[in-house]
Structure formats: C-alpha cells, structure tokens
Amino acid sequence: MIKERPKEVVISLRNVSKSFGGRKIIDNVSLDIYCGETFVIMGCSGSGKSTLLRLITGAIKPDEGHILIKGKDTVEIDAEELDEIRKSFGMLFQYSALLDSLTVEENVALPLKEHTKLDKNIIRIIVKMKLSMVGLRGFENYYPSQISGGMRKRVGLARAIALDPEIVFYDEPTSGLDPVVGGVIGKLVMDLSKKLLITSVVVTHDMQSVFRIADRVAMIHKGSVVQTGTSQEIKNSEDPYVKQFINGLPEGPIDFFKEDIGIFEEFS
Amino acid sequence: MISYISKPIIEIFEVIKGVVFLFLGILYWIFFGPFKKKFVRIESIFYQMRFAGIRSSPIVFFVTFFTGVVLAMQTAYQLEKLGAAIYVASLVAISLCRELSPVLTALVVAGRVGSAISAELGSMKVTEQIEALDTMAINPVRFLAAPRFLALFFMLPCLTILGNLSGMLGGFLVGVGSLDLNPYLYIQTTFKYLELKDIYTGLTKSFAFAMIIALIACYEGLNAKGGAEGVGKATTRSVVISFILIILADCVLTGIFYFSRM
Numbered sequence: 001m002i003k004e005r006p007k008e009v010v011i012s013l014r015n016v017s018k019s020f021g022g023r024k025i026i027d028n029v030s031l032d033i034y035c036g037e038t039f040v041i042m043g044c045s046g047s048g049k050s051t052l053l054r055l056i057t058g059a060i061k062p063d064e065g066h067i068l069i070k071g072k073d074t075v076e077i078d079a080e081e082l083d084e085i086r087k088s089f090g091m092l093f094q095y096s097a098l099l100d101s102l103t104v105e106e107n108v109a110l111p112l113k114e115h116t117k118l119d120k121n122i123i124r125i126i127v128k129m130k131l132s133m134v135g136l137r138g139f140e141n142y143y144p145s146q147i148s149g150g151m152r153k154r155v156g157l158a159r160a161i162a163l164d165p166e167i168v169f170y171d172e173p174t175s176g177l178d179p180v181v182g183g184v185i186g187k188l189v190m191d192l193s194k195k196l197l198i199t200s201v202v203v204t205h206d207m208q209s210v211f212r213i214a215d216r217v218a219m220i221h222k223g224s225v226v227q228t229g230t231s232q233e234i235k236n237s238e239d240p241y242v243k244q245f246i247n248g249l250p251e252g253p254i255d256f257f258k259e260d261i262g263i264f265e266e267f268s
Numbered sequence: 269m270i271s272y273i274s275k276p277i278i279e280i281f282e283v284i285k286g287v288v289f290l291f292l293g294i295l296y297w298i299f300f301g302p303f304k305k306k307f308v309r310i311e312s313i314f315y316q317m318r319f320a321g322i323r324s325s326p327i328v329f330f331v332t333f334f335t336g337v338v339l340a341m342q343t344a345y346q347l348e349k350l351g352a353a354i355y356v357a358s359l360v361a362i363s364l365c366r367e368l369s370p371v372l373t374a375l376v377v378a379g380r381v382g383s384a385i386s387a388e389l390g391s392m393k394v395t396e397q398i399e400a401l402d403t404m405a406i407n408p409v410r411f412l413a414a415p416r417f418l419a420l421f422f423m424l425p426c427l428t429i430l431g432n433l434s435g436m437l438g439g440f441l442v443g444v445g446s447l448d449l450n451p452y453l454y455i456q457t458t459f460k461y462l463e464l465k466d467i468y469t470g471l472t473k474s475f476a477f478a479m480i481i482a483l484i485a486c487y488e489g490l491n492a493k494g495g496a497e498g499v500g501k502a503t504t505r506s507v508v509i510s511f512i513l514i515i516l517a518d519c520v521l522t523g524i525f526y527f528s529r530m
Binding site for chain 2: 111
C-alpha cells in the first residue's frame with residue numbers, strides 16, 4: 001500500500017463504447033477510480049486512451065454505457081448540471097491549450113473570474129499562489145507565445161488547479177518535454193495529489209513517469225482494458241501485451257505494422 | 269452517383285442547422301444568460317467593437333469615398349447630356365444610402381473582420397482552446413461568439429453611416445470641383461430628394477449583414493478541424509459564404525422594400 005486512502009469511487013465507467021466513422025475506438029470499457037489516488041491510463045498512441053479521457057470529461061458522449069462522476073451519470077444529465085460537475089475538476093491538456101490572447105495571469109485567473117465572486121485583489125493573490133506552486137512567479141505578464149513549452153504546461157497546471165478541484169485530468173503531461181522538465185511535471189503531479197488530496201487521472205505512454213507517479217494503472221489496447229492493477233502488479237505482470245508495452249519491445253502481440261493506428265481518432 | 273449530389277446538399281443543411289443553433293445560442297446568452305448570472309463580458313464586447321468598428325473605419329472611408337467619386341463622374345457623364353447635372357447630387361446620395369454604402373461596407377467588413385474572427389476561433393479550435401473552455405465550464409458561445417456578434421451588430425450600421433457620409437463627400441467634391449455645380453445648390457438638392465426612409469432601409473440591411481457576417485464567421489471558426497490547413501479553409505469558406513449571403517440578402521431585402529413601397 002502506498003498510502004492510506006478512503007476506498008470511495010469518484011469516477012466509474014460502466015461498459016462504455018464509442019465509435020468514430022464506423023470504427024470502434026472504445027470497446028466496452030469498465031473502470032473504477034478511487035478518491036485521492038493517482039490513476040494512470042497507459043497504452044500505445046491510437047489505443048483510445050485520449051478518447052477515454054475526453055469521454056470522462058464530457059467533451060464527447062459515449063455511444064453506449066454510463067460514466068458516473070461523484071455518483072452523477074454524465075451521459076444523461078443536461079449541459080447545466082455537467083457544467084456544475086466540471087467546476088469540480090481541472091484538466092491539463094497535451095498542448096496546454098492556454099488562451100493565446102490572455103496573459104499567463106489572466107489565463108490562470110479565468111476560471112476564478114468566471115465561477116467565483118471573489119474580489120479582483122483576492123484573485124490576484126490566488127493566481128500568484130498557484131503560479132508559485134508550479135514555480136512560475138514573475139511570469140504573470142507574459143503571453144503564452146513568449147514562454148517555453150514546459151512553462152506553458154506548468155501554467156496549464158496552475159490553471160487546472162485554480163479552483164481547487166477534487167479531480168485533475170492530465171493528458172500526456174510529459175510528452176514533448178525534455179526529461180528534466182518531464183520529471184518536474186511528474187513531481188508536481190505527485191505533490192498535488194499528496195498535498196491537496198486530489199484525485200488524479202493521467203493519460204500517458206511515458207513509462208518513466210508511469211511508475212513514478214501511479215498508484216494504480218490501467219493498460220489500454222485497441223479500446224479495451226488489458227489489465228488494471230497497482231503499479232507493482234503491472235510491473236510484475238505476465239500479460240504479454242503489458243510486458244511488451246512496458247519494455248518497449250518491437251516484437252510481440254501488439255503488432256505495430258498490421259494496424260492503422262489512430263487515423264480515425266486524429267480526424268475526429 | 270447519388271452520393272455526389274446528396275453529399276453537398278446534406279452538408280449545406282448541416283451548415284444551416286449549425287448556424288441556426290449558433291444564432292439561438294447567442295440569443296440565449298444575451299437575453300436569458302443574465303437571469304442565470306452568466307453575462308456576456310462587457311470588456312470583451314468593447315474590445316471587439318474597437319477591432320471591428322473603429323479599426324475598420326479607414327478602409328470603409330476609403331472605399332465609399334472613391335465609390336462616391338466614381339458614381340458622381342459616371343452619372344454626370346449621362347446627366348450632362350440632358351443638362352441635368354445637378355441631379356448627380358440626389359442620385360449619388362440615394363444610391364449610396366439605399367444600396368452601395370450598406371453593401372460595400374458589409375463586404376469590406378466581411379473580408380477584414382469576418383476572416384479575422386474565423387481564423388482566430390479556428391486556430392483556438394484546432395489547438396484545443398475551445399475544448400479547454402468547455403472543460404472549464406465556460407461556454408464558448410457566450411465567451412467568444414456572443415461578444416463578436418454584438419460588436420458587429422452595433423458597429424456595422426455605424427460604419428454604414430460613415431460610408432454614407434464619406435460617399436456623399438466624394439460626390440460633392442466631384443460635383444463642385446469638376447462639374448462646376450454650386451455647392452449650396454448641391455447640398456440643397458441632396459437633402460431635397462434624400463428621404464429618411466432611404467437611410468433607414470439602408471441601415472436595416474446593414475443590421476442583417478452584420479448578423480450574417482458574425483454568424484458565418486463564428487460558425488466556421490468554431491467548427492474548423494484539421495490543423496493549419498483547416499483554419500485556412502474555414503477562413504476562406506467564411507468569407508466566400510458571407511459574400512454570397514450578403515448579396516442574396518441584399519437582393520431579398522431590396523425586393524421587400526421595393527414591393528412594399530419603402
């Protein structure tokens with residue numbers, strides 16, 4: 001056991017399926033994510049893991065199945081209720097997705113301005129706190145185009161935690177970063193979940209960060225869950241898919257050359 | 269074979285459906301949003317008004333001024349033969365206010381502002397910024413489309429009035445400068461024949477054009493896909509569709525005004 005955690009399910013997927021252009025991207029996935037844990041979804045590019053994340057955040061609706069966040073079925077509720085749930089989670093996007101027209105400070109302040117009635121000065125203080133948590137004090141007045149990719153990611157993280165969310169989603173938090181910055185981001189993810197008791201859901205194919213940050217891991221292949229378990233269980237797994245993936249072997253059941261990986265996912 | 273014909277038709281209906289839903293969404297956020305304490309941001313509207321309106325005024329002035337000049341010269345060419353050169357004044361004023369100024373201003377703004385809106389929203393869409401807003405429970409229609417819609421809705425008629433005035437100025441300079449008309453008489457003739465309804469039918473048109481430009485530009489931007497190329501395509505489509513719809517709407521509205529004797 002890595003740490004004591006209440007065994008309360010926050011996110012629950014029940015038999016979720018989703019197709020794009022007649023091709024099944026997510027095939028009958030069921031998962032439970034517990035309160036306070038860091039849950040990593042790993043898999044090859046095109047395995048459907050990003051789609052799974054977008055299904056959970058409500059960006060797209062599943063064709064079949066149910067997704068429950070804090071007991072509420074996000075498939076069936078209307079847009080207004082979904083927005084209420086969304087206020088309780090933050091998301092770090094693969095390419096940060098900061099608004100280009102706003103400064104770093106305005107980007108982090110945006111959720112606070114939109115969803116709280118806090119005074120301007122208090123918002124400024126909160127923004128400064130969040131920026132110092134990700135080590136970016138002093139960059140308030142820069143625009144996203146003026147800072148590096150790693151810094152943008154950290155600003156995205158500051159924005160994701162601006163509203164003190166209960167759940168934070170990370171889409172490829174370390175991709176496109178050098179190993180050191182990747183390590184820094186990984187440490188930030190761990191710090192946040194330990195210090196603020198945030199439930200973290202991380203989508204990645206970066207094996208280095210998986211075992212560093214994960215409490216539990218799910219391996220996805222071709223839209224289905226191959227194995228779910230603690231990071232120790234996954235490390236010692238005998239499943240041929242998992243073995244091939246974590247060791248990065250070209251030969252094995254995951255046949256790279258025979259499948260058209262992710263074409264539909266990229267265009268949808 | 270059937271798919272060759274049916275595919276574009278289905279696409280057209282998709283676009284119409286999308287634009288109508290966008291329009292309803294914008295109206296919802298303008299009129300019902302405030303009851304839920306969700307306002308269209310005022311500072312955003314002013315920012316867009318400055319961009320769409322004030323920054324467009326030089327080019328609108330330029331285009332309509334020279335249209336006025338050309339119009340005066342071309343009509344004088346005919347009217348001088350009849351010894352009726354003074355009617356250049358009323359002809360320029362009426363044709364500008366009823367027709368040329370609203371349409372030319374709308375076309376200029378569609379090219380300048382509509383394309384900018386599509387490109388901006390389109391690149392926001394392909395870089396996940398729109399999805400990020402959604403995930404932060406910030407509605408993109410309220411946050412991005414509604415301010416642009418309102419700004420254009422209020423600024424295009426203002427630009428049209430500017431166009432009316434600058435076009436008439438162009439006509440006046442030609443009339444007085446090269447046709448040797450009495451300036452006092454020129455102004456008198458202008459206001460003798462120019463009626464209030466000429467101005468407000470023109471302004472009615474420009475309100476309609478503003479809605480067309482804003483809706484098409486926002487729709488194309490918010491539905492862009494496929495990276496940089498997709499943004500380029502969305503921008504082109506936005507300008508082309510706006511141009512076609514402006515001309516069509518102009519024809520329909522002119523027909524309505526003509527047959528109802530306005």
